[in-house]
Amino acid sequence: MTDAQETAADMPLRTTGGTPPDDGGSPATAAPTPLLEPREGIPPVIADEATLAEVIAAFTAGSGPVAVDAERASGYRYGQRAYLVQLRREGAGSALVDPVACPDLSGLGEALSGVEWVLHAATQDLPCLREIGMRPGRLFDTELAGRLAGFPRVGLGAMVENVLGFVLEKGHSAVDWSTRPLPEPWLRYAALDVELLVDLRDALEKELDRQGKLEWALQEFDAIASAPPTEPRKDPWRRTSGMHKVRRRRQLAVVRELWQARDRIAQRRDVSPGKVLGDAAIVEAALTLPANVHALTALNGFGRMNRRQLEQWQAAVDRAKALPESGLPQPGQPVTGPPPPRAWADKDPAAAARLSAARSAVSALAERITMPQENLIAPDTVRRVCWEPPSADVGAVAAALVGYGARPWQVELVTPVLVKALSGKGA
CATH class of the missing domain: 3.30.420.10 (Ribonuclease H-like superfamily/Ribonuclease H)
Incomplete structure (x- = not known):
């Protein structure tokens, strides 16, 4: 700063x-x-x-x-x-x-x-x-x-x-x-x-x-x-760059084992995890599932390591490969909120229409008051209100916004436009 x-x-x-x-x-x-x-x-x-x-x-x-x-x-x-x-x-x-x-x-x-x-x-x-x-x-x-x-x-x-x-x-x-x-x-x-x-x-x-x-x-x-301190992120290994390429559960287990081994080493040495092993190397090892140290050496990110380093990474891969099916991670994280907006049209067309109307209304309001939309109201709050809408009246919508953590000024400004969007009357 x-x-x-x-x-x-x-x-x-x-x-x-x-x-x-x-x-x-x-x-x-x-x-x-x-x-x-x-x-x-x-x-x-x-x-x-x-x-x-x-x-x-x-x-x-x-x-x-x-x-x-x-x-x-x-x-x-x-x-x-x-x-x-x-x-x-x-x-x-x-x-x-x-x-x-x-x-x-x-x-x-x-x-x-x-x-x-x-x-x-x-x-x-x-x-x-x-x-x-x-x-x-x-x-x-x-x-x-x-x-x-x-x-x-x-x-x-x-x-x-x-x-x-x-x-x-x-x-x-x-x-x-x-x-x-x-x-x-x-x-x-x-x-x-x-x-x-x-x-x-x-x-x-x-x-x-x-x-x-x-x-x-x-x-x-x-x-x-x-605001209270932020809670530690659940399953932080899932945020490894390139995770979108990893689809099979056994491969996900390799990412998890390599990520956790890297984190322990980085913490012990007090260095950034990326200096210990890059995300790209973790993902490549997960996709390849190397059978031994020799195969691991051929992968990008592992070639210049000494034998001891290679053995510790191969041991992590082997641990993941040895896990029973019950010990493998699930492909996706538990969903606690609405599904991704791109899936709304198929899952609930009415909710998709509400979200489209609400987004347009919030965008227009943000432009009128010269402010980024995300500062006017959190996008996740808009999604939650549209996915499981309260009754389309001022009191119910305002109470829902308060429940999702909106501040009083946000509730006052956003409630009227959301009421219109939820009732199908537009902005």
């Missing part, structure tokens, strides 16, 4: 959600300004408890919202833990905290518990922040705010440029943040990520208020902050 600042609150807001406010600032066509250095320079990395205590005291004494960001090592390390936490608050400046050296940041989290946290794409960072004891009571998500306000591009760099007129350097977003010591250019990038986040928040709050969407956004932010 990223951020930028500099008295940018006085610059004009450039959006697609209507005419920008006329605040007497620079014209919207002015060239954006590169943001090259944090205002107070690159802060030192906090890597001991004594210095962390000083940071906690400084941020406790600060004022206003606190900008928060986290850097992970996706693609390099196992899991999604945080390897750097960045913060900025008025009166406290910026801080870079090393959660490897300081793994318990609950004291910092508690000091900021009554403060609004500003994050960009909050759902990406909240899980790793929770792991180190940081849980916001209130938050403002600048990425989600951009979606609700109708911006076509909501990445942090695009938002900072379009709203505040600054260009952020994004060259280090995918580096290995578990590297120690962290290079200075990476630390500069990390500090700039929170440099303008509060300014962006303030500008977006004004724009949402201007569009009449601020209350909607606040409801969304509250829902994110109060």
Whole structure:
């Protein structure tokens, strides 16, 4: 993620959600300004408890919202833990905290518990922040705010440029943040990520208020902050890339055994599973069902491995081949909701007609209020309402939406158009 600042609150807001406010600032066509250095320079990395205590005291004494960001090592390390936490608050400046050296940041989290946290794409960072004891009571998500306000591009760099007129350097977003010591250019990038986040928040709050969407956004932010941690995915091995090629149950068992063996090795070595064995190699082994190590060596992804590595993968294949029929996985995951929409026309033509009408109505409404359809109402909620429809009256449809987790603003906007779609009256 990223951020930028500099008295940018006085610059004009450039959006697609209507005419920008006329605040007497620079014209919207002015060239954006590169943001090259944090205002107070690159802060030192906090890597001991004594210095962390000083940071906690400084941020406790600060004022206003606190900008928060986290850097992970996706693609390099196992899991999604945080390897750097960045913060900025008025009166406290910026801080870079090393959660490897300081793994318990609950004291910092508690000091900021009554403060609004500003994050960009909050759902990406909240899980790793929770792991180190940081849980916001209130938050403002600048990425989600951009979606609700109708911006076509909501990445942090695009938002900072379009709203505040600054260009952020994004060259280090995918580096290995578990590297120690962290290079200075990476630390500069990390500090700039929170440099303008509060300014962006303030500008977006004004724009949402201007569009009449601020209350909607606040409801969304509250829902994110109060949401429980996501439950672990059931049968995660089924998400192996290329699984659509695997049809037979014995082959599915090979994918499962290889995936689980890879996961154990990756966790033990603390590396990304893809660095241990690629998905393509797993799928090819499942389709081929190699009889021995020699046959396995001939498959793509296994050729350069040593004998010991090949034997461990062949052992996983052999375990799957030895399973009784009762131990083989079923071809598909248990379906807990409606079938795929492509099957509706055959299974229930009336439901297919309801879904078509509902989708058209929701799409038209989303276009009128300048918002992505998926932020207006979750597509899965629309499918569930159309597959097992309540009676086509306002109260029943509203109750169904609430039951599926829709927020009050969504219920108010979407209920009338769904009632019409369910009753066959169109949008």
